[in-house]
Amino acid sequence: MGRILAIDYGTKRTGIAITDEMQLIASGLTTVATNELLLFLKQYVATEKVELFLMGEPTQKDGSPSDVEEEIKPFLKQLSEAIPDIPVKRVDERFSSKRAFQTMIDSGLKKKQRRNKALIDEISATIILQDYLYNK
Incomplete structure (x- = not known):
């Protein structure tokens, strides 16, 4: 059994999370x-x-695609051409960044640490992956 790698794609930074084997x-x-x-x-x-x-x-609150989706589509094409043997599954990531920020608060991180956008992206990817594992 292989790992599942989750990607929280952003215009500047992308959070990555992974499962165990x-x-x-x-x-x-x-x-x-x-x-x-x-x-x-x-x-x-x-x-x-x-x-x-x-x-x-x-997606937006109303369910319509977010603006970043226009950047994701070309990346997905590049990914499928570069690594064709690994399928890509899309999952709803609504509110993952807000949930990541709340997770940081709940875990007791100080205000300065919560400003770390890279950490928010990584936690968002982890939340996306946890949700998928929970619902699969």
Whole structure:
């Protein structure tokens, strides 16, 4: 069984989370500059067995696609061409950033630490992955 890698795509930074090999536990992995994301994923799958990419699907409150979706579509095409053996599944990521910020508050992080947008992105990816594992 391979890992599931979740991607919280952003225009500047992208949060990454990963499961264990048994696909039971979701953990934040890192945050990557979005312009380096494809290279990071290629290097990661060269050393780790990944069976699925889980890509957040950002939507507005009314359910319509978010503006960043226009940037995600070309990336998904590049990803499927660069790593064709690993499927990509899209999942609703509504409110994941807000939930990530609340998680930071609940865990007792100080205000200065909560301003770390890279950490918010990584936690958002972890929340997306946890939700998927819980509902699969």
